[in-house]
Amino acid sequence: MEIISRLPRHVACVMDGNGRWAAQRSLPRTAGHEAAEAAVIDIIEAARSAGIKWLSLYAFSTENWRRPAGEVDILMRLVRRAIRKHAPALHTRGVRCRFLGMSDPRIPPPLVRDIADLTTLTSDNRQMTLTVAFDHGGRRDIVEAARSLIHAAVPAEQVTEATFARHLPYSDTPDVDLVIRTSGEQRISNFMLWQVAYAEWVFPPVLWPDFRATHLWECLEAYRSRQRRFGDVRQSTATTGEAPR
Amino acid sequence: MIQTTADKTVDVFGPDSMLRRFVNDARWGFAVARATVLEAAHPQIGTALIENSTFVTHPWRRLRNTLVSTQRILDTDHRVRNRETARLNRLHARISGTDSQGRHYNAMDAEARAWVIATLFESTVTMCRLSGQSLDRPALERLYAEFRTFLALLEGNSDRLPPTLREFWPYYDDVIEHRLENTEAVHVILYRLFANVPAPPLLRNHPAVWAAGRAVAGPVAAAITIASLPEPFCRRVALPDLPGARALMHGAYLTAGLATRLLPSSWVHVSTFVSLLDPDHADDSGPWQTVRRKAGQAAAMLRLMTPAPDKVSQATRSADQFFAEVLDQTGDGYLAWPDLAAMAREIATRLDLDEQDEERLYTAYAAWWRELQTHLDTGGDGRVTRQEYAASAVSLPSLGLVKIADVLFDVTDLDDDQAIDVQEYQRLFRTAFHRDLTGRADSYSRSAFVREFLSFMSGQQHSTAYNTLLS
Numbered sequence: 258m259e260i261i262s263r264l265p266r267h268v269a270c271v272m273d274g275n276g277r278w279a280a281q282r283s284l285p286r287t288a289g290h291e292a293a294e295a296a297v298i299d300i301i302e303a304a305r306s307a308g309i310k311w312l313s314l315y316a317f318s319t320e321n322w323r324r325p326a327g328e329v330d331i332l333m334r335l336v337r338r339a340i341r342k343h344a345p346a347l348h349t350r351g352v353r354c355r356f357l358g359m360s361d362p363r364i365p366p367p368l369v370r371d372i373a374d375l376t377t378l379t380s381d382n383r384q385m386t387l388t389v390a391f392d393h394g395g396r397r398d399i400v401e402a403a404r405s406l407i408h409a410a411v412p413a414e415q416v417t418e419a420t421f422a423r424h425l426p427y428s429d430t431p432d433v434d435l436v437i438r439t440s441g442e443q444r445i446s447n448f449m450l451w452q453v454a455y456a457e458w459v460f461p462p463v464l465w466p467d468f469r470a471t472h473l474w475e476c477l478e479a480y481r482s483r484q485r486r487f488g489d490v491r492q493s494t495a496t497t498g499e500a501p502r
Numbered sequence: 503m504i505q506t507t508a509d510k511t512v513d514v515f516g517p518d519s520m521l522r523r524f525v526n527d528a529r530w531g532f533a534v535a536r537a538t539v540l541e542a543a544h545p546q547i548g549t550a551l552i553e554n555s556t557f558v559t560h561p562w563r564r565l566r567n568t569l570v571s572t573q574r575i576l577d578t579d580h581r582v583r584n585r586e587t588a589r590l591n592r593l594h595a596r597i598s599g600t601d602s603q604g605r606h607y608n609a610m611d612a613e614a615r616a617w618v619i620a621t622l623f624e625s626t627v628t629m630c631r632l633s634g635q636s637l638d639r640p641a642l643e644r645l646y647a648e649f650r651t652f653l654a655l656l657e658g659n660s661d662r663l664p665p666t667l668r669e670f671w672p673y674y675d676d677v678i679e680h681r682l683e684n685t686e687a688v689h690v691i692l693y694r695l696f697a698n699v700p701a702p703p704l705l706r707n708h709p710a711v712w713a714a715g716r717a718v719a720g721p722v723a724a725a726i727t728i729a730s731l732p733e734p735f736c737r738r739v740a741l742p743d744l745p746g747a748r749a750l751m752h753g754a755y756l757t758a759g760l761a762t763r764l765l766p767s768s769w770v771h772v773s774t775f776v777s778l779l780d781p782d783h784a785d786d787s788g789p790w791q792t793v794r795r796k797a798g799q800a801a802a803m804l805r806l807m808t809p810a811p812d813k814v815s816q817a818t819r820s821a822d823q824f825f826a827e828v829l830d831q832t833g834d835g836y837l838a839w840p841d842l843a844a845m846a847r848e849i850a851t852r853l854d855l856d857e858q859d860e861e862r863l864y865t866a867y868a869a870w871w872r873e874l875q876t877h878l879d880t881g882g883d884g885r886v887t888r889q890e891y892a893a894s895a896v897s898l899p900s901l902g903l904v905k906i907a908d909v910l911f912d913v914t915d916l917d918d919d920q921a922i923d924v925q926e927y928q929r930l931f932r933t934a935f936h937r938d939l940t941g942r943a944d945s946y947s948r949s950a951f952v953r954e955f956l957s958f959m960s961g962q963q964h965s966t967a968y969n970t971l972l973s
Contacts, residue, residue, distance in 0.1 A: 337810070340806070341806055341807075341810060344803070344806040344807075345803070345806070345807065348803070367810065370805070371805075371806060373802075374802035374803075374805050374806050375802070375806065377798050377799055377802040378799050378802040378803050378806065380795075380799070381795075381799070
């Protein structure tokens, strides 16, 4: 049971490389997004069967709105189609789905409706929690939390890391233990900035549409081989995924 | 305990009020449905209902308002009671007129109002009788006294109801025998309302599910109600006597009575049922919470599994639907002053406006009505058809609408900071801050509010928030 005991509790994926995957095949960028769907489903299932309790996927950032309108439009349609297609399977597998971000008025109302429905449908599931960062920005979340603190009139001396974290969206989400960024790019890209503070990062060169369960297992293996210290030079073991708070 | 004036310091209904207990009992729904039919057979009330009431098009909203209003009148705090009775009286004072046959009606008519209370009392007694719960004489007298107190709170006195229970029954029989008529409203309730009752908010997105359930439940509800009505009344109004209807009615009442006695009281509380049907207005507690959550999940699953409707029908609401759900509040197929008055009434009720603000709101609606009449009523018949509205509503100067939006903004902006914040917004729409209105800011300026209201009311822009308010 060594694998289970050293499994990260919370894995996050920055799904990078769709455009390059399409370009390599002389296809439009949107073909890459389309191909990404299979990888998403494969990874959700692989993570769930591996026993990972929290999985976060970076689907669309606040900066992604700068992309050409046509591409954004197709992306929105693809997300909607994927939600409708996979909702029953996700529900029957006990996956609780949540969406982080989702505040831009440009998100089409039917998609908002479907996302709300998927969230409602799966709200009681506890097998695994899937957080899809959609229209997400890590800095924005921090700003929102600060606003929320001010609105709640929390006295300055009571603002600690723990109280601050309670004002972040989905404050029950544990810190991320492992971030996987595909396509070899090595940037944070404004992703869950607060939650990734102590995360281990792996950068597999494979492009996201080609990312499969075997790649995920390799990443989990890489995580296990690392020594997590959380800034402490004396301790040099414990890759249990439990960060000290 | 007969009191003819509202006591300002004590709970006039007493701490163990029977009326308060019945009103919170879900089976009182049977009594109210039955009483409504008897009220509608009163010529004045029947005409007023047909001409002004929104109960056919918006029965669930009407039910919720009635429930809230009754609970406020039965409140132990005299300020809540007085505020509500004053508001109801102002509301009723605006409902008067002449129907197409030249008959006058007035919602402030003392005799008609006494009849409303009489039907509610008698229907409550009948409800107890039919569900196998007998009320002894002292209990009957006490209940009657409480109903008279209720009337006294509304009217200032209860002179129009006989002083004793002994005198009440001859009065009741006399009205049934000689005063009631076969009005249009009776037929609308029994045959149109029950058969076409729109989906409660919970099932609004599932017309097929609702239509299938209603095809059975509608005729059953009508049969149960008819079978429970007094025989002389059924004879006069020529209501059908279907075989098995009485057994069905007895079964329904007995089941409801048993449920009241056997189930935990919080399960059969009327607000539990209302919150079940209308999740938007429910709090997050109570035994039905799980049922409601599961129902919500089933609805979500159903929506996700049904093929996605095409983009156009999702994005824009059809003109017919907008006209039927928002503009034509009384459901007669036309836009006329009673429709606008019903909107004003709903907003005034929702925000519990004081007299001055209520007057401003009605004046603004009246201004809009004058504008509509001047520009749109090409037929000159005093009302606006859907075609007339669709043809030129967008091109109107809409000064009346701007006035309404202004009043709406003022009464919603409680702290007077010229912006509507999250709490104020929720008070108006009873829903979360609408995401497409907020943008990056967490409040809502006057100009943005007016703009949004105008585009919604001219049917140009869909708004979930305004739908919850006016449809």
